[in-house]
Amino acid sequence: MIIVRFDFSAAEAFLGYLDGEVALTDVLRLPAYQAVFSHARKFSEGLKQEDVERAVLGEETGYYGMTDVQSNRQSMADLLWLIRDRHVSWLSEIHTAIRRIFPEADLSKITICPIVGYDAGIGHDSHVCMNVNWGPYHVKPDEFLYTAIHEVFHTVYEQMHELPDFREINTREARLDFFYTMMQNEGGAVYAPLSLRERNSDMGSNLHRIFEDYLVLQDKNRMHTHVDRFLEVEHYLQCATDMAQDEYASLVFSPERLTYRVGCKLLQLIETACGLAAVRDALQMPGREFVERYRHLLA
Numbered sequence: 001m002i003i004v005r006f007d008f009s010a011a012e013a014f015l016g017y018l019d020g021e022v023a024l025t026d027v028l029r030l031p032a033y034q035a036v037f038s039h040a041r042k043f044s045e046g047l048k049q050e051d052v053e054r055a056v057l058g059e060e061t062g063y064y065g066m067t068d069v070q071s072n073r074q075s076m077a078d079l080l081w082l083i084r085d086r087h088v089s090w091l092s093e094i095h096t097a098i099r100r101i102f103p104e105a106d107l108s109k110i111t112i113c114p115i116v117g118y119d120a121g122i123g124h125d126s127h128v129c130m131n132v133n134w135g136p137y138h139v140k141p142d143e144f145l146y147t148a149i150h151e152v153f154h155t156v157y158e159q160m161h162e163l164p165d166f167r168e169i170n171t172r173e174a175r176l177d178f179f180y181t182m183m184q185n186e187g188g189a190v191y192a193p194l195s196l197r198e199r200n201s202d203m204g205s206n207l208h209r210i211f212e213d214y215l216v217l218q219d220k221n222r223m224h225t226h227v228d229r230f231l232e233v234e235h236y237l238q239c240a241t242d243m244a245q246d247e248y249a250s251l252v253f254s255p256e257r258l259t260y261r262v263g264c265k266l267l268q269l270i271e272t273a274c275g276l277a278a279v280r281d282a283l284q285m286p287g288r289e290f291v292e293r294y295r296h297l298l299a
Helices: 009-018 024-028 031-043 049-056 073-101 135-139 142-160 172-191 194-199 209-218 220-239 245-252 258-274 276-284 287-298
Strands: 111-115 121-124 127-131
Touching: 009 024, 009 031, 009 073, 009 111, 024 031, 024 049, 031 111, 031 121, 031 127, 073 111, 073 135, 073 142, 073 194, 073 276, 111 142, 121 142, 127 142, 135 142, 142 172, 142 194, 142 276, 172 209, 172 220, 172 245, 172 258, 172 276, 172 287, 209 220, 209 258, 220 245, 220 258, 258 276, 258 287, 276 287
Parallel strands: 111 127
Antiparallel strands: 121 127
């Protein structure tokens, strides 16, 4: 039985707001937007309704992902129609991908919510919030499916691992622990749709650096460079006693996407060397143990 579900109400309400038919206050009360605001409090300074209002007007605010939102009105509506048309088959693919690595996970409370604005996708508080204003989905809608799998992974991961508020990570040991956890969490999220991408012969593109993850994973030279850079960052974090939060964030979530790409590569290597059962076990253990037990495979 497929128990992950779609809820289109948030995107529909936001489009109603853009059309002047729904109050923004009512939109932001919906569970999907409450999850977005909770996510923003956990990983940044949080959001206010005024941030959303100003973003709609084209101003730069903490509520990002709103580029060309007014002119994209029809593209968003078209994407929502396509998702509705495919959602049953897509739910089957999502279910298969997640069950492959989390066979016992509780998926009953997870809801995939197309929304307008914010990140390409987030998985938080059992909600997967996917921005239908994100341009690459308009160009290649299948990336919506792959990213949804990525974000559903995060919601399941959160059921097993407690993630601290980013602003509370302020010691060397805490920074290292979170870095290793993100290797496991983000690496696992990149790994989650990998088998479906391989089956579809759809192994990434240069359309966006998120999709480029899969090109890097197939390129031995680029992957070697990423592993070397990961080791440099790890050594720096092991030695640095003081660090500004902005600098730390730039290392964990850098455009190089080290935690994503090297973390996924490590899971691929575990699967090759030890089998899928070992991957499942590796995703259950603490992040530091995950890296320390299997880092030799990166050599």
